Amino acid sequence: MKSSIAGLVLASFFLISCEKEKPKLTQEQYDALTEEQKRSPEFALDGIEVLDDRLELELFASEPMLTNPTNMDIDDRGRVWVTEAYNYRIQLNPKNPTKAEGDRILILEDTDGDSKADKSTVFYQGTDINAALGIAVFGNKVFVSVSPNVFVFTDENGDDIPDKKEVLFTGVGGVQHDHGMHAFTFGPDGKLYFNYGNEGKGLHYADGSPILDPLGRPVTSETAPYQEGMVFRCDPDGSNPEVLAWNFRNNYEVSVDSYGRMWQSDNDDDGNRSTRINFVMDYGNYGFKDEITKADWRTRRVNMEDSVWQQHWHLNDPGVVPNLIQNYAGSPTGILVYEGKLLPEEYQNQVIHADAGPNVIRMYPVKPSGAGFTGEVVKILDGNARDNWFRPSDVTVAPDGSIFISDWYDPGVGGHAVGDLEKGRIYRLAPKRSKYRVSAPDYSTDESLIELLQNPNRAIHFKAFMALKEKGEEARGILEKFYALENSRMKARAFWLLIQLPNGNEFIKKAAEDQDENIRVAAIKAYRIKKMNDPAFLLKMAGDPSDQVKREVAEAIRYQDAPEIWQKLAEGYRSGDRWYLEALGIAGEYQWETYLPVYLEKAGPDWKSKAEAKDIVWRSRSSSTPALLEELILEEASPADYRYYRALDFQNPDLKNQTLKNLLAKGQNEDQVIILRQAAFDSKKPDGQLLSLAKSKAGSIPDDRDFLEIVRKYQLKDQKERLLSLIYQNDNRSLANTSAGIFTQLYGITDIEKAMKDTDEAKAILAIRKFGAVDSPEMATLLNKFWGNPNASNAIRTAAMEEAKGYQSEAVLWEFAKKDEIPADLLPIAQKILMGSWNSNIRQLAAEKYGDSIAQGYDLVKMMSSKGDAAVGKTIAATYCLACHKIDKEGVDFGPALSQIGAKLSREALINAIIYPSEGMGFGYETQLVKFKDGKEIRCIVNSKTENDLIVKLVGSGEQTIYKLADIESVTQLGESLMPAFPLTEQELVDLVEYLGTLK
Structure with missing residues (x-):
């Protein structure tokens, strides 16, 4: 049936090919085309929907x-x-x-x-x-x-x-x-x-x-x-x-x-x-x-936005x-x-x-x-x-x-x-029915140049502009006539040429009085371009009724000491207009020390009750700002607006810390967790007050992420039970993995080994699954004690081998493999791990040892036409993809999110991305080789680099790890992806792609 429909489509196309307009194929007709036909120029227009029937x-x-x-x-x-x-x-x-x-x-x-x-x-x-x-x-x-x-x-x-x-x-x-x-x-x-x-x-x-x-x-x-x-x-x-x-x-x-x-x-x-x-x-x-630390948007921060897109652009900052x-x-x-x-x-x-x-x-x-x-x-x-x-x-x-x-x-x-x-x-x-007709432009007369100046094509606009600019005074009359027309945008185009004339500044002042706020906006932009120096003019424009114009005035004084103009602009600010507030911040960037005190003096002693004043203090960057933020925090009912705490991150670090210490003495209990998160703390020279507070507060912290942050930052060893509860919960894999990593860091391997040896086999296997997610040589060596133990049950040995994966763990597993020390009954699992290793060197060595079964046998043409089982593919995704990718709310935020990957990549592209992961690395997700001065090496994703720290994400982790730059010898970008070449059969790959294609 399908082939007959395709035949009818082609026959219909042949019959009408000589007509003026080829009718668009129906959905049924389009679906009947072969993939080759769909990709051909012949049917290109049929693949694109024009959503306006006039076009x-x-x-x-x-x-x-x-x-x-x-x-x-x-x-x-x-x-x-x-x-x-x-x-x-x-x-x-x-x-x-x-x-x-x-x-x-x-x-x-x-x-x-x-x-x-x-x-x-x-x-x-x-x-x-x-x-x-x-x-x-x-x-x-x-x-x-x-x-x-x-x-x-x-x-x-x-x-x-x-x-x-x-x-x-x-x-x-x-x-x-x-x-x-x-x-x-x-x-x-x-x-x-x-x-x-x-x-x-x-x-x-x-x-x-x-x-x-x-x-x-x-x-x-x-x-x-x-x-x-x-x-x-x-x-x-x-x-x-x-x-x-x-x-x-x-x-x-x-x-x-x-x-x-x-x-x-x-x-x-x-x-x-x-x-x-x-x-x-x-x-x-x-x-x-982050403006100050240059940290990646995923880095947790105070007053972090609710949605990913807001977090992504730091919109609360x-x-x-x-x-x-x-x-x-x-x-x-x-x-x-x-x-x-x-x-x-x-x-x-x-x-x-x-x-x-x-x-x-x-x-x-x-x-x-x-x-x-x-x-x-x-x-x-x-x-x-x-x-x-x-x-x-x-x-x-x-x-x-x-x-x-x-x-x-x-x-x-x-x-x-x-x-x-x-x-x-x-x-x-x-x-419709608008044929492409272009005649040679005429740049020879004033009239034709004015006509061409209005053309929407930038190449014509450019040449007309340059020709009229070269004419200079000769073009004054016709430009002034053109400027008098009603079309606002074309009036603006004339304006930009009039300011090029010897008395161009007069046209700027004339435009500044125009009834159209957009022309007045252009006037302020021209003021800057012409490098005018007329504070009286800007002071007048700072009182313009249009906030659009005031925005431009603010930008015009960024590098100037213009207190009177800034104060007048600040008087015009109304709380809630973030664009205006940021314009004030842009203008005050290098003058906050003088601008802010005068503003607050004018605002009066009750400035803390005025929304506009609070906004401006929040945005400011003066040496007095931390103390003012402290006042605002203490003024508000508990808990205080978290935005004031976040604003402290943009102030002088010493003043910020002093403010936080002050708040410990004066503030509300509900704010102490934020103070602990924000305060600088050196575990080598611990601040006794902060450490004591962290110990007393940790157990009652309601947010699990805050809890983990405090436990890790202050190295608290008295929260074992809560850590264990987070490790063994099943709702959030990333949280469980992070908790397991912190537990391992704080308590070592002994307690973990004991849990893995529990006489209750189900509990032992669960411990192996939960702690085995920690990717480290120590954990891999511990797992070997279980999968390498011939007296352990098959279930214990299998679980331990299946968890022996991860960038660092696979290096340990390979050492056993190359010595042929992996039990025969577990060898298929080990081969699958090693031949799909995160480490390309191990993948290659494993392929040489066991035969490159991963790369063999893929029939791309067959896979393109095969129908997969999305339900099976979802299970495969849970096994392989969620370890490093988010799909909706599940998974780990390590690699790019896959929640809408089906809307971005075609079936062909999805298959190619899985088989050849190194060819499609997204920018920011490239493999970086970090070599330390002590000889250690890691492969990771570098999220950001500050003056003192390198912030990275390790394979399979959604959390960030911070290393001191002083300990690092080099950081080199590699051409290989951290994503392993998964050892999937052809049908498994088809099923996985079928599922990924549904994510839109």
């Missing part, structure tokens, strides 16, 4: 014309420029073929007006641009972003062959890294805007020297407050670079609207349902890592700018602000964004709210229901106002993996 999606270009497009731009002639990534992360994908000549930059062109590319030109090809992640065309210059470099190609004679290649910036992260340098875009102010992800580390000039901030500090991840992903701008020639915002994870692109406002998406730690859209405030900290929109699971990529007129009105002036993870294109309508915004999510295109190989990597506006979408087209997305090297598509989205 039409067309296939502009596809393989073999291009493959693996990572980014694109459209020039003023309507030609699509594409960066390809055939050689994507080749050092991590050795099994994939490569092009020795390197990746390409293509120019795709529709020469016959049928809305399809029929001409392809290779602009450049070379290994130096392998897997470039950004391209931008500005006149005769092409900016190509490929970490660690930004190249500028110049085509001086317009023959589509670069005459010059220069390095503009360098030293941006690792070679070819996904989390490095991303694309450039043109801002309406004549600046270029760009960003990099959290592998960027720092921005350097071509000679290797770092760019400097206004205080002369190098802008690198080693210089506070800068860290993780950052946003920048510079002049078109690369001069005057500025850092604008920081502490993102992998902010793939930044987009700028006509008022100069920045919008950006950001990717979470893979699998944690925390991707986001941000309105980017200048000088904002966006909270990916003072000094973190709020998010605009949460997109939860995804792999966000290209973004734009659509300021064209071709698409229906509701799309105009909105942010449009590609998310390759859930296979969608979305729009985000936003509304001003105080000093910030609120937004909603509207899907435009959706490939997930049919073709989850649709992986939109970028969105760009063409000269006619249509939207072009590049499609990486692959079974997977993210990490370092690539499942398909042959395919790639470019689509065009426009109103």
Whole structure:
């Protein structure tokens, strides 16, 4: 029946192939297609749902014309420029073929007006641009972003062959890294805007020297407050670079609207349902890592947020700018602000964004709210229901106002993996029956330049802007006439050119009186760009009725001593507007010592009863802040608002500790646990007061995680019974494992061995299961006493052998295996552990000894077409996956969460990720080899590094372990995943993938 339906589909397609429009296949017809047909360009449009019936999606270009497009731009002639990534992360994908000549930059062109590319030109090809992640065309210059470099190609004679290649910036992260340098875009102010992800580390000039901030500090991840992903701008020639915002994870692109406002998406730690859209405030900290300690978001902290997505971005912390929109699971990529007129009105002036993870294109309508915004999510295109190989990597506006979408087209997305090297598509989205027509722009007259200045295509906007700027005074009249028009955004575009004129500052003051708050916002932004020095002007604008304008004034005084302006801004703050509060914090960053006392004096002696004053104290960073926070804590009924305790973490450490000690004498009992958690404690030189309190308090701590934290921190040995109760509970595996580790550390092996020898066999086996989860050589040696004991029962011996796994434990087990000291009846279990070991060296040695049964016999074609049993797969996942991954509320938070993995990866990608785990390591989950000065080595995931500590997660643990940097010799990233190659049969693998595919 299925084959006959497929035949009808193909016959129908043949009959209508000569007609103007091919009807979209029904779901039944689409399901009847073979996998090969579904993946072909012929049926590409059938796999993507257009959610607005006024719009039409067309296939502009596809393989073999291009493959693996990572980014694109459209020039003023309507030609699509594409960066390809055939050689994507080749050092991590050795099994994939490569092009020795390197990746390409293509120019795709529709020469016959049928809305399809029929001409392809290779602009450049070379290994130096392998897997470039950004391209931008500005006149005769092409900016190509490929970490660690930004190249500028110049085509001086317009023959589509670069005459010059220069390095503009360098030293941006690792070679070819996904989390490095991303694309450039043109801002309406004549600046270029760009960003990099959290592998960027720092921005350097071509000679290797770092760019400097206004205080002369190098802008690198080693210089506070800068860290993780950052946003920048510079002049078109690369001069005057500025850092604008920081502490993102992998902010793939930044987009700028006509008022100069920045919008950006950001990717979470893979699998944690925390991707986001941000309105980017200048000088904002966006909270990916702890501002002070740089600790990972999973690190427990006081006042920790309730939900993962809030925890992920530290949204309860003072000094973190709020998010605009949460997109939860995804792999966000290209973004734009659509300021064209071709698409229906509701799309105009909105942010449009590609998310390759859930296979969608979305729009985000936003509304001003105080000093910030609120937004909603509207899907435009959706490939997930049919073709989850649709992986939109970028969105760009063409000269006619249509939207072009590049499609990486692959079974997977993210990490370092690539499942398909042959395919790639470019689509065009426009109103129905709107053919792609682009005429050559006319830059010869003032009138035509004004018309082109309004074009939504950035390449045209750039050239028109530069031409009008070069005209100078000659263009004054027509620009002033254009500025007088009613269209606010186009008025703003004229404004940015008028300020370039000799008396441009007068236009800034004129714009500051405009009735449109967005024009006034642009005026304050221009004040900064023009480096005006007019405190009276800013003082006046600090009283503007718009909080949006006040936000900009606050940003404008960040590096200035402007007490009068700041105080006026503070008077306008109303509690609850986090955007405004963070703007005040940005402005007061280097002036809190003088600003805060004056503010509180004006607030009066009853300041502690005023919500606004309490908020500002919470956000402040002065030497008096800890004492003020102490007052607030003592003022409130018990328990005090935990946010005040958390605020202490951002103050001077000595003053923070003194405040906590003061609170011990004055505070409420309910707060003592927090004080114990926050206070600095050195077990080698213990503080008697803190240790005494910890001993007296530990037994009554209600929260188990708090209890474990206090027991471990203060090395309390009088809580054995509660530790045991946590170890033997079955509700939370991670909590049980953590408790077992602490128990082992505090009491050693003796008590554990006794429990494992219990005369009640069921109790003995339970002890083996619970304590065997501790991965250490000592525990592995203890387990050997049981599985190696011929007098023990088969059940005891089997349980002990099954628990002899883990990175460190498997090294011990291998020592017995290579000496043939493993009993024959337990050898199959040992082989399965060793051949699926966390340690690749052991895996290889075990395969040589026993035969590589894991890698043999997998028929990928057969597995793709086989139907698995999801129920069986769930059991397999519980056995193998939950030891290191979270699935909903179960499992251990070590590797990326799998709760929605079925929505991100196709069946092919899931199979590949399990068989070849090293090819798809997510950034932040790479294996790190840590060598200690005493000769010890560990393999782990490094979560963060502070000035004194290395914070890591050990294999199979959801908790973090802290090592002193002084004890560490080196930290080296390895190319292998910590995920073992599971020894699954073909059917087990099919069943597991069937189950994982249901997790959406």
